[in-house]
Amino acid sequence: MAIDEPIPPIPESEALDPRKVALGALLFDDPRLSGDGTVACVSCHNMALGGSDQFARSIGAGGALGVVNAPTVFNARFNFAQFWDGRAATLEDQIDGPISNPREMGSSWPEVLGKLREDREHVAAFQEIYKDGIQVVNIKDAIATFERSLTTPDSRFDRYLKGDAGALTEEEKAGYELFKMYRCVACHQGVNIGGNMFAKIGVFGDYVADRGNPTEADLGRFNVTGRSRDRHVFKVPSLRNVALTAPYFHDGSAKTLDEAVVVMAKYQLGRRISDTDLTRIVAFLQTLTGELRGQPLWQ
């Protein structure tokens, strides 16, 4: 069935070096990567919170407020670029951002290297895998390898795509059909049901102006390219596990899935959708929650 659908299921993960995955997991949880020792990667990308956190904008080192909603780390490997504005091409490149951002980890690579090299166990663990021990490139490699292990296959929707017609209820199937009919799928497409293109938020209306209090972050991809047509353009976010990752949008302004769908319909499609259709689409979105390492995700 999958071949005729605009969304393929999450593929089986290939073998990753288990030593790198384990070391990456340690580093992911390590607050020494932040300047004041209060923030680790996991602070904003919590495995128990859909790979994200529950805040509109995350709290960084020193209590600083981030400028955008933390995207989930789950399935991030399938995104065609990282960050809301797509400014990093790879998971490895992405790591530079939070490490040095004063509103996130507020540190620097020399500082991180210094702290980690004081830890004999870390030194040994790195040297077992990497000839040159604790280096920036190796830290990134370990963390990115760990992140590549964070795929969430086997959602009910994926089971449906693979041919299990009973994996979805009739209401959820109707929601998927509506998702395609309303052309949500025109942007939320591919294996991540998003994450493979950029789009402007606010096609049929000025989302940013209507919401009020515009910020520099609202400029989106414009901040990367400087092209005026990239104002308010963002990477289309993945809808995988979307039921777990409220609040929604780059600004975290939508508190519920219902609200998010209504706002998308208004600004991206220029229409109101009926309550019945809304209920069905949300029911479909709730089938996108997958499993991590064979276990159901925390809800």
Add this chain to the structure above:
Amino acid sequence: MAIDEPIPPIPESEALDPRKVALGALLFDDPRLSGDGTVACVSCHNMALGGSDQFARSIGAGGALGVVNAPTVFNARFNFAQFWDGRAATLEDQIDGPISNPREMGSSWPEVLGKLREDREHVAAFQEIYKDGIQVVNIKDAIATFERSLTTPDSRFDRYLKGDAGALTEEEKAGYELFKMYRCVACHQGVNIGGNMFAKIGVFGDYVADRGNPTEADLGRFNVTGRSRDRHVFKVPSLRNVALTAPYFHDGSAKTLDEAVVVMAKYQLGRRISDTDLTRIVAFLQTLTGELRGQPLWQ
């Protein structure tokens, strides 16, 4: 500019064997390809009528009424398949259809070969190009080569795509933006602004039932595949030169561009669009008229 757009301009045509093009043109106009000598390819694919005719359904040999609207031969080479139901993969394969269809040319290849081989000039013309003279494969090659020469580049829209910002008026540009915003472009995409995918006519409503008097031809691609999900599925038609090819749809039921856009909005998008937006979209569609061999198309 073209690289960021979902529609590329028509490319420059490559060199075609001018002897084949000339022979194909002769054959295209030759009523001996029909059983009763009253119909040539050009009867339904008239260069002065947008490469089509002005009828909802064409008149074939013996005055028979065709079952679908004749699609234009212009730019047919860019379609991913031929016929409304996509049953022919190539221009060469397509020719078999009208030759033998009793509602079109009502002939057969042995009959056509017999007639053409009586014509000394034709025999000589074929032998100059093809060692084995008048053969079905050579007739098809010549006609298909002629058809490949029938591209219509340099529409105002293509000039706009190539960077001539002044080629479109502000209203026409607004129409193009709406064409994208309403996601018309989700189906009418690629170099032919259509012709590269199949789609069901009647997504938000039962177009065929609402129109009444359903025919076998309304089953569309179902007639090719026998799969129930292919009922009412057709090749998305090209919008190139669409201002010249009324009436519209596989059944020729829409008499004007305005009507066609309103019906598409209703059945494919499930919405009404404002008169202002309709006017702009139609203004955009009128910029899709190209040139044939460097000359404006007859309007």
